[in-house]
Amino acid sequence: MISSQALAALRRTLAEERVLTDAASLLHYGRDWTRYIEPSPAAIVFPLDVDEVRALVQWARACGVALVPSGGRTGLSAGAVASRGEVVVSFERMNAIRDFDPLSRTVRCQAGVVTGALQTFAEERGLYYPVDFASSGASQIGGNIATNAGGIRVVRYGMTRDWVAGLTVVTGTGEVLELNLGLNKNNSGYDLRHLFIGSEGTLGFVVEAVMKLTSPPPPTRVMVLGVRQLGDIMAVFGHFAGEARLQAFEFFSDQALAQVMAAQGVGAPLDERWPYYVLLEFEAAGDAEEARALAAFAHCVEQGWASDGVMSQSLAQARALWRLREGISEAITPRTPYKNDIAVMISQVPDFVVRLDAILSRDYPDFEVLWYGHIGDGNLHINVLKPQDWALPAFKSACEQVNRQVFELVRAFRGSMSAEHGVGMLKRDYLNVTRSEAEIALMRGVKSVFDPDGVMNPGKLL
Ligand code: MLT
Ligand code: ZN
Numbered sequence: 159m160i161s162s163q164a165l166a167a168l169r170r171t172l173a174e175e176r177v178l179t180d181a182a183s184l185l186h187y188g189r190d191w192t193r194y195i196e197p198s199p200a201a202i203v204f205p206l207d208v209d210e211v212r213a214l215v216q217w218a219r220a221c222g223v224a225l226v227p228s229g230g231r232t233g234l235s236a237g238a239v240a241s242r243g244e245v246v247v248s249f250e251r252m253n254a255i256r257d258f259d260p261l262s263r264t265v266r267c268q269a270g271v272v273t274g275a276l277q278t279f280a281e282e283r284g285l286y287y288p289v290d291f292a293s294s295g296a297s298q299i300g301g302n303i304a305t306n307a308g309g310i311r312v313v314r315y316g317m318t319r320d321w322v323a324g325l326t327v328v329t330g331t332g333e334v335l336e337l338n339l340g341l342n343k344n345n346s347g348y349d350l351r352h353l354f355i356g357s358e359g360t361l362g363f364v365v366e367a368v369m370k371l372t373s374p375p376p377p378t379r380v381m382v383l384g385v386r387q388l389g390d391i392m393a394v395f396g397h398f399a400g401e402a403r404l405q406a407f408e409f410f411s412d413q414a415l416a417q418v419m420a421a422q423g424v425g426a427p428l429d430e431r432w433p434y435y436v437l438l439e440f441e442a443a444g445d446a447e448e449a450r451a452l453a454a455f456a457h458c459v460e461q462g463w464a465s466d467g468v469m470s471q472s473l474a475q476a477r478a479l480w481r482l483r484e485g486i487s488e489a490i491t492p493r494t495p496y497k498n499d500i501a502v503m504i505s506q507v508p509d510f511v512v513r514l515d516a517i518l519s520r521d522y523p524d525f526e527v528l529w530y531g532h533i534g535d536g537n538l539h540i541n542v543l544k545p546q547d548w549a550l551p552a553f554k555s556a557c558e559q560v561n562r563q564v565f566e567l568v569r570a571f572r573g574s575m576s577a578e579h580g581v582g583m584l585k586r587d588y589l590n591v592t593r594s595e596a597e598i599a600l601m602r603g604v605k606s607v608f609d610p611d612g613v614m615n616p617g618k619l620l
Contacts, residue, residue, distance in 0.1 A: 159200055159243045160200045160201070160221065160223050160243060160245070161221075164217075164221040164223055165177075165179075165200070165201065167217060167220075167221060168201060168203065168217060168221075168245065171210075171213050171214060171217045172203050172204070172205065172210060172213075172214070176203060176204040176205070176206075176251075177201055177202075177203050178201065178202045178203075178204075179200070179201045179202075183202050184197065184198075184199050184201075184202065185197060187199065187202040187228050187231070187240075187246045187248055188202070188239065188240045188241075188246055189231065189236075189238070189239045189240075190231040190232065190233035190234070190236060190237065190238040190239055191231065191232055191233060191234055191491070192233070192234060192235065192236040192239065192582075192584060193494050193550070194236065194494075194550065194554055194584060195236050195239050195241050195583060195584075196241060197239055197240055197241055198240065198241050198242065198243060199226065199240035199243065199244055199245065199246045200223070200243045200244065200245055201245050201246070202228075202245075202246045202248055203245060203246070203247055203248065204248050204250060204251045205247065205249075205251070205252065206251055206252060207252065208326060208328065208334060208365050208366070211247070211328045211363055211365050212328050212332050212334060214245075214247060215328055215329075215330065215331075215332040215362075215363070215613070215614075216332045218245065218611075218613040219330075219331075219332065219611050219613055222611070222613075223243075223244065223245055223613065224242070224243075224244040224245070224612070224613050224614075224615070224616050225244060225245055225246075225247050225363075225613055225614060225615070226238060226239070226240040226244045226245070226246045226247065226359070226615050227246075227247050227249070227300070227301070227304065227359040227363055227364075227615060228246045228247060228248040228249065228250075229249055229269065229270065229297065229298035229299075229300050229301025229302075229304070230272065230273075230293065230296040230297040230298045230301055231296075231301075232293040232296050232297045232301070233301065233305060233579070233580065233582060234497055234499070234579040234580075235499075235576065235579045235580045235581055235582030235583070235584045235585055236582040236583040236584045236618075237304075237305060237358045237359070237580050237581070237582030237583070237615070237618050237619075238301070238359075238582075239582070239583060241583075241617075242617070244616075247363065248270075249268070249269040249270035249298060249300050249363075249365075250270050250298075251270060252268035252269055252270040252365065253268055253270040253271050253272070253275070253298075254267075254268045254271070255267050255268075255271055255275065255276065255279050257368075258279075258283065259340075260283065262323075262340065262342070263285060263370060263371045263372065264323050264324075264340050264368050264369065264370055264371065265279065265280075265368070265369055265371060266324075266340075266366060266367070266368050266369075267299045267366065267367050267368075267369055268299075268300075268365065268366050269298060269299060269300025269301075269303075269363070269364050269365050269366065269367070270298050270299075270300060271298060271299045271300075272294075272295065272296065272297070272298055272299075273287075273289070273290075273291075273293075273294040273295075273297045273298065273299065273302060274294045274295045276299060276369060277290070277294065280371045281374070283371075284374070285371040285372065285373065285374065286371060286372050286373060286374040286375065287321070287369065287371055287372075288311050288314070288315035288321070288372060288375075289302065289307065289308075289309055289311070289315065289317070289318050289321055290309050290310055290311050291307065291308070291309030291310060291484075292310075292484040292485070292487055292488065293487075294309075299367055299369065300363075300364045300365070300367070302318045303318055303322060303325070303354070303355050303364045303367055304354075304355075304356070304357065304358055304359050304364055304580075305318075305356065305358060305578075305579070305580040306318050306319050306355050306356035306578075306580075307578065308532065308535070308537070308577070308578035309532075309578075310406050310408060310483075310484070310532065311405055311406055312532060312535045312537075312578075313404055313405070313406060313407050313532070313534040313535055314375075314403075314404060314405045314406070315372075317578070318355065319352065319355045319356065320370075321369055321370045322338075322351060322355060322367055322368070322369060322370070323338060323340045323341065323342070323368040323369065323370050324336065324337060324338045324339050324340035324341070324351070324367065324368030325337040325338065325351045325354055325355070325364060325366070325367050325368075326364075326365050326366040326367070327354050327361075327362045327363060327364055327365065328362050328363045328365055329361065329362035329608045329609070330361065330362055330608050330609025330610065330611065330612075330613055330614040331608070331609070331610065334365075335350065335362075337349075337350050337351035337354065338351045338368075339368075340368035353604065356580070357619070358580050358581065358582065358615060358618050358619045359614060359615035359618065360605055360609065360614055360615050360616075360618055360619050360620065361604070361605060361608035361609055361614060362608055362609065362614055363614075375405060375441060376441045376442070376443040377441075377442055377443060378405055378439050378440060378441055378442060378476070379439070379440060379442045379448060379451065379469055379470050379476070380437065380438070380439045380469070380470040380475075380476040380479045380480060381436075381437070381438050381439075381440075381451070381455065381467055381468065381469045381470075381479075382427040382428070382435055382436070382437050382467065382468050382479050382482070383435065383436045383438075383455065383458065383464040383465075383466070383467040384428050384430065384431075384432030384434075384435055384464065384465045384466040384467065385409075385432060385433070385434040385435065385436055385463065385464055385465065386432060386433055386434075386462075386465055387433070387434075388433075388434060388511045388512065388515055388529070389508045389511060389512050390462070390463040390464070391409050391434060391436055391463075391507075391508075391511075391533055392504070392507045392508045392533070393458070393461065393463045393508075394436055394438075394458050394463050394464055395407055395436075395504075395533065395534055397454055397457060397458060397461075397463075398438055398440070398451070398454050398458075399534075401450050401451065401453070401454040402438075402440035402441070402447065402450060402451045402454060403440060403441040403447075404438060404439070404440055404534065405439040405440060405441060406437070406438060406439040406532075406534070407436070407437075407438045407532075407533065407534025408436070408437045408438070408483050408530070408531065408532055408533065408534070409434055409435065409436050409437070409529070409530060409531065409533040410434070410435055410437070410482070410483055410486060410528075410529065410530035410531075411433065411434050411435075411528055411529040411530065412431050412432060412433050412434065412435070413526060413527075413528050413529075414486045414490075414528040414529065414530045414541075415427075415431075415435060415482060417486060417489040417490050417493075417528065418481070418482055418485040418486055418489045420489070421485065421488070421489035422481065422485055422489065424478070424481065424482070424485075427468055427479060427482060428466045428467070428468060429466070430465075430466060432465055432466065434529070435482075436464070436533075437479060437480070437482070437483045438534075439476070448469075451469075452469070455467050455469075483530065486528070486530050486541075490528065490541060490543060493526075493543040493544055494543075494544045494550060494553070495528070495541040495542060495543055495544070496541070496542040496544070496553065496554065496557035497539065497540075497541050497579070497584075498538075498539070498540040498541075498561070498564060499531075499537070499538075499539055499576055499577050499578060499579040500537070500538055500540070500564070500568050500573055500574060500575060500576075500577060501535065501536045501537040501538070501573055501574040501577030501578075502536050502568070502571045502572070502573035502574075503536055503571075503572075503573075504534070504535070504536045506536070506571050506573070507533060507536050507538075509571075510567070510571050510573070511538070513567055514538075514540070514564065514567060517560070517563045517564060517567060518540065518560070518564075521559075521560045521563060522542060522560060524545075525542050525543065525545065525556075526542070526543040526545075527540065527541070527542050527543075528540070528541045528542075528543065532577075532578075535577070536573075536577075537577040537578060538577075540564070542557050542560075561588070565588050565591045568591055568592070569591045569592075573592070574592050575588045575589070575591040575592045576588075576592075580619075581618070581619045582618050582619070583617055583618055586617075586618070586619060586620070589619070589620070598620070601619075601620060602620055605620060
């Protein structure tokens with residue numbers, strides 16, 4: 159908790175009405191989508207510009223109070239949860255989009271710009287911002303950068319990191335840095351921009367970013383295929399990747415589908431139910447691409463990798479198929495899922511999933527385990543649903559027991575313990591699955607340079 163003097167100084171730093179301490183605001187802004195850690199912030203503040211963010215950092219250093227950044231609060235690793243009397247800095251009111259540069263195809267966004275607003279901005283100018291996920295309507299650019307958000311089109315367009323041309327940050331010492339200046343080419347030493355991307359607010363706050371835009375994709379089609387065996391999914395991927403320009407390659411299990419069908423009242427995509435489904439989207443500017451993709455599908459069926467399939471004939475059908483995949487996270491939220499977000503190299507996925515399935519079937523016999531994710535990137539989301547009669551702490555510790563086996567396997571495959579959701583508080587104890595002790599020590603060293611007083615989102619990542 160902060161002292162009354164510190165609170166009074168905070169109210170002098172920012173206009174009174176932009177410092178909230180009521181219970182509803184503390185709960186709302188004190189947490190993200192995770193429900194495993196109780197929020198307990200001291201106050202929520204709403205800066206309007208870079209200078210105010212800087213003043214807040216200086217206040218935090220002077221008063222010895224930690225700051226937690228808050229974007230759209232759609233994170234899944236408790237990276238934006240304030241559980242120890244911190245002050246939450248919401249970027250909600252810093253949401254301007256400006257300095258559109260059509261020739262460079264860049265635009266400057268304040269941290270609080272909602273992802274969907276940037277997508278619409280680009281679309282209205284005949285361009286495209288390709289990083290996309292189910293939470294695009296709520297997530298903010300600053301949070302996307304802080305977590306290097308991925309999503310459903312990484313297979314074609316990469317992660318948020320690939321779309322950041324410049325960054326303005328306020329470090330933990332209250333310094334304002336302009337990183338990479340929006341340049342396309344800049345080989346002038348260490349690229350500190352990339353240090354801040356994915357740093358989860360532990361080095362400083364992202365306050366503005368110059369984002370890259372691109373040409374819109376050609377028309378696309380969506381296919382959903384029924385698959386009998388997990389191990390066959392990557393055979394489908396390998397074949398389609400050679401035959402079509404893939405925009406997305408996702409998968410989900412029948413259990414995951416059942417959750418979406420029940421929550422949203424939608425029907426199954428195919429006449430029969432299959433243990434797994436692949437959802438792929440491919441570019442189809444004309445009939446030739448479509449014919450090639452249909453031939454690829456026929457080949458997958460001949461090989462026994464896929465059993466049945468459907469292809470969208472309209473935008474509405476494409477959206478309906480996507481809902482089956484994108485609706486999973488929201489459909490299972492009431493079940494307080496324990497989430498794993500892991501990745502291995504694409505070529506390792508077939509062996510990895512078979513081994514992982516054996517562990518999960520053995521160690522989670524009593525829980526419902528859902529598989530889905532961006533398998534074309536090597537990224538799997540394993541979600542364990544909490545039975546209604548289990549208390550949250552007992553359920554969490556049961557899942558953590560199984561984690562040991564899961565993460566040993568990830569380590570053995572030289573994979574990532576957090577492919578896209580970030581480390582936050584929930585995965586912090588597993589960082590050494592993917593990072594060596596030497597790397598972690600260097601990361602701590604970097605943190606102490608940018609945040610010597612430890613006021614920037616402490617307890618997250620490290
Ligand atoms: C997704 O792929 O649906 C998102 O990462 C959210 C989730 O994993 O639940
Ligand atoms: Zn995901």
